[in-house]
Amino acid sequence: MVDRVNLDGGVASDVAIVRDERGREIVVKQALPKLKVAADWRCDPARSSQEVEALRIAPTFLGGEVVPRVLWVDAANHRFAMERIDASLRNWQAQLSAGEVNLMTAARIGELLARLQTESARDSSLATTFGTREYFELLRIQPFFVRAAERNPEAREPIDRIIELLRAPGRVLVHGDYSPKNILARDAQVVILDWEVVHWGEPRFDIAFCLSHLLLTGWRRGSSKSSYYAACHAFTGGYAKRGPVASHDTVLARVIGALVLARLDGDSPVNFLDELDVEEVRKRALRLLLEPAPAWLELFDRLLY
Numbered sequence: 085m086v087d088r089v090n091l092d093g094g095v096a097s098d099v100a101i102v103r104d105e106r107g108r109e110i111v112v113k114q115a116l117p118k119l120k121v122a123a124d125w126r127c128d129p130a131r132s133s134q135e136v137e138a139l140r141i142a143p144t145f146l147g148g149e150v151v152p153r154v155l156w157v158d159a160a161n162h163r164f165a166m167e168r169i170d171a172s173l174r175n176w177q178a179q180l181s182a183g184e185v186n187l188m189t190a191a192r193i194g195e196l197l198a199r200l201q202t203e204s205a206r207d208s209s210l211a212t213t214f215g216t217r218e219y220f221e222l223l224r225i226q227p228f229f230v231r232a233a234e235r236n237p238e239a240r241e242p243i244d245r246i247i248e249l250l251r252a253p254g255r256v257l258v259h260g261d262y263s264p265k266n267i268l269a270r271d272a273q274v275v276i277l278d279w280e281v282v283h284w285g286e287p288r289f290d291i292a293f294c295l296s297h298l299l300l301t302g303w304r305r306g307s308s309k310s311s312y313y314a315a316c317h318a319f320t321g322g323y324a325k326r327g328p329v330a331s332h333d334t335v336l337a338r339v340i341g342a343l344v345l346a347r348l349d350g351d352s353p354v355n356f357l358d359e360l361d362v363e364e365v366r367k368r369a370l371r372l373l374l375e376p377a378p379a380w381l382e383l384f385d386r387l388l389y
């Protein structure tokens with residue numbers, strides 16, 4: 085093979101497969117100061133060291149198979165190398181976009197998130213190690229929530245309350261980008277990538293981030309809605325076995341509403357906007373924010389059909 089193959093998909097970093105001196109394929113990731121999106125979106129590339137820290141700690145909670153092993157770190161250049169995950173595990177977003185909705189994967193992802201949250205909640209030292217919210221503020225709160233509120237003034241108040249919740253003292257380790265595009269999977273075998281927005285924070289964020297993505301994918305024109313509905317339930321079922329957020333929680337529905345809105349109107353819209361009935365999806369998101377919120381288990385019945 086050639087010495088370097090760039091991996092598609094990343095907007096926050098340059099990610100490439102390279103061959104090391106032993107001829108082994110490894111993945112080298114370098115955080116970028118300016119993200120590859122239309123908006124002028126900048127964030128200190130020193131966040132790379134938070135990702136390395138998370139990749140080293142996560143196996144304690146999730147087991148060694150669930151994150152790639154870090155091989156070397158070049159902190160001065162905000163770069164690190166990790167093992168290349170076997171190509172038989174495929175990007176879950178790519179699978180979902182191709183209409184392949186594996187419920188074992190969805191359930192496992194829910195279960196792993198619950199495990200990350202319950203296990204990390206027991207380790208108070210993580211509140212210090214991952215105490216900085218600077219990257220979460222710049223990469224999530226501002227471009228998603230603040231922007232969505234600016235562009236939908238009628239929803240400003242409920243979104244402001246969510247922002248307060250996300251800025252409040254943390255409870256668990258939050259991945260910060262728990263989305264299908266950062267998951268490699270083959271059935272129930274799952275690897276979680278891209279920990280650069282990791283922080284000590286609010287557990288509802290990761291649940292809502294993943295579910296809002298599944299919902300948006302389900303609303304794409306031509307999607308088979310029932311399979312995405314089943315995926316939401318499988319994720320929730322996996323999570324509910326041991327997760328710290330109760331299934332009757334209603335705040336979560338609002339966080340999901342705000343994130344759906346942000347993926348339409350924020351600085352990081354989904355890359356399939358042209359395949360959505362944007363007006364209709366916006367209406368559904370606003371309803372979640374402005375009307376009495378349902379328990380998140382009832383949400384899918386209300387939203388997907």
Ligand SMILES: Nc1ncnc2c1ncn2[C@@H]1O[C@H](COP(=O)(O)OP(=O)(O)OP(=O)(O)O)[C@@H](O)[C@H]1O
Pocket residue numbers: 091092093094095096097098099111113152166167168169170175261265266267277278279280
């Ligand atoms: N260790 C790995 N083994 C195999 N593939 C990988 C590995 N790390 C990353 N990839 C692939 O490269 C893509 C981009 O990597 P990553 O998500 O870490 O970059 P990013 O620029 O931070 O992405 P984002 O746009 O989500 O911010 C992943 O979605 C995945 O498909």
Ligand SMILES: [Mg+2]
Pocket residue numbers: 093094095265266278
């Ligand atoms: Mg990514």
